[in-house]
Each structure stands twice: as structure tokens, then as C-alpha cells.
Amino acid sequence: DRSIKIAPSILSADFANFGAEIRAIEAEGCDWVHIDVMDGHFVPNLTFGPPAVKAFRPHVKTVMDVHLMIAPVDPYIEAYADAGADILTAHVEATPHIHRTLQAIRGAGMKPGVALNPGTPAEAVEHLLDVTDLICVMTVNPGFGGQKFLDMTNKIRRLREMIGDRPIHIEIDGGVDPNTAPFVASAGADVLVAGSAVFRGGSVDTPGVYGDNIRAI
Ligand code: DX5
Numbered sequence: 032d033r034s035i036k037i038a039p040s041i042l043s044a045d046f047a048n049f050g051a052e053i054r055a056i057e058a059e060g061c062d063w064v065h066i067d068v069m070d071g072h073f074v075p076n077l078t079f080g081p082p083a084v085k086a087f088r089p090h091v092k093t094v095m096d097v098h099l100m101i102a103p104v105d106p107y108i109e110a111y112a113d114a115g116a117d118i119l120t121a122h123v124e125a126t127p128h129i130h131r132t133l134q135a136i137r138g139a140g141m142k143p144g145v146a147l148n149p150g151t152p153a154e155a156v157e158h159l160l161d162v163t164d165l166i167c168v169m170t171v172n173p174g175f176g177g178q179k180f181l182d183m184t185n186k187i188r189r190l191r192e193m194i195g196d197r198p199i200h201i202e203i204d205g206g207v208d209p210n211t212a213p214f215v216a217s218a219g220a221d222v223l224v225a226g227s228a229v230f231r232g233g234s235v236d237t238p239g240v241y242g243d244n245i246r247a248i
């Protein structure tokens with residue numbers, strides 16, 4: 032479906048070659064670039080922070096979609112605005128005042144997103160619909176790429192009902208591949224994050240593999 036956006040997660044890219052990897056996936060037709068920020072505290076893995084994200088910015092011509100898996104969130108919002116994030120997503124489980132956090136993200140000039148761990152119900156965002164532009168439904172427990180997809184179809188359907196005609200994206204993150212994508216898309220998702228399913232088998236020297244992988248999703 033052409034209206035479904037594909038957002039490759041550079042968590043599965045070559046960490047020594049981020050600029051070239053981002054240029055390659057964009058040349059191969061991805062819609063957004065998904066950046067996974069992990070702090071070794073909210074999640075049991077550590078990736079990169081604001082200076083690295085700022086260094087990615089000039090390579091991203093589409094949309095820089097930054098997924099924060101960090102706690103606390105609020106002290107870092109300005110740093111990610113300065114780094115040039117277009118969308119900044121925080122976990123509902125990571126911050127005690129998520130409504131205030133989302134307002135602060137919007138106030139800093141970015142589009143706010145809210146992410147839900149697999150164990151968190153759709154109702155957790157029911158009172159956030161006026162302060163968010165994106166809901167990220169995790170279909171793995173966050174922290175690592177390449178994990179097994181967890182079926183959240185009922186949650187996605189419930190969110191699509193709650194959203195109604197508001198212009199809010201439903202993004203799916205974790206275990207998306209050509210087998211699982213049709214289920215989440217038919218349940219109402221419109222942005223699919225994919226890490227291993229995009230980068231597997233390819234490299235910056237064989238970027239056509241990325242294009243084939245993107246089209247296969
Ligand atoms: C998981 C990250 C995901 C991850 C997806 O914590 O938020 O974005 O990189 O990787 P795959 O597509 O391999 O599950």
C-alpha cells in the first residue's frame with residue numbers, strides 16, 4: 032500500500048557509517064528515518080545522544096523521527112530540538128507528566144509522539160490525543176533490534192477508533208517484516224518502523240538490497 036510510510040531504524044545500520052547509511056536508505060525510497068535513542072536505564076541498551084543525532088541531521092532529507100527510550104525525558108527536550116529532530120517521541124512509561132512533556136516537545140517546535148510498551152494499554156493515551164501527532168505502538172519490548180514480533184492488533188484497532196478523524200499517525204515499531212506488515216497495516220497503522228528487515232543482507236556498497244527490502248515490506 033503506497034500510503035503506508037516505511038521508516039528504517041538505523042539501529043540496524045553500520046554504526047561506523049551512519050551518514051552513508053542514511054543517504055543509502057533515502058536514495059532507495061524510504062519515507063522517514065527512525066533514530067533509536069537508548070540510555071541504558073529506561074532500556075537495557077545504550078546507543079547515542081544529542082550530539083550524534085545533530086550529526087545525522089544534514090544527511091536526513093526526509094523526516095528525522097527520533098524515538099527516545101530514556102528516562103527522564105524533560106531535561107533533554109531542548110537538546111533534541113537543537114539537534115534538529117522533526118518528530119520527538121517519548122514513552123508514556125518513562126515520564127510522570129507525559130501530557131506536560133508532549134506540550135513541551137510541541138513548544139520546542141517539534142512534532143510530539145507518545146510510545147506504548149507492549150504491556151501498556153491503548154487507554155494510556157486516551158487523554159493525550161490533543162497534544163500528540165503520533166502514537167508509537169511497540170510490537171517488541173524496547174531495547175534491541177531483531178526481536179520477535181508481538182501481536183498488538185487489538186490495541187492498534189482500538190487506537191484507530193479513539194483517534195477518529197484526528198490527523199495522528201499510528202506507528203508500529205518492532206519485528207516488522209514482509210510477513211507481519213500486512214497485519215499491522217490492515218489494523219490501522221500508517222507508519223512502519225523496520226530495522227533488521229531493511230538492513231539485512233545489504234551494505235552501503237550494495238544499497239539496492241535496501242531498496243528491495245523496503246519494497247518487500
Ligand atoms: C526497539 C527499537 C526499534 C528496533 C526495530 O527498541 O525501538 O526501532 O530498532 O528493529 P527491528 O525492526 O529489527 O525489530
Ligand code: ZN
Pocket residue numbers: 040065066067098204224
Ligand atoms: Zn524505535
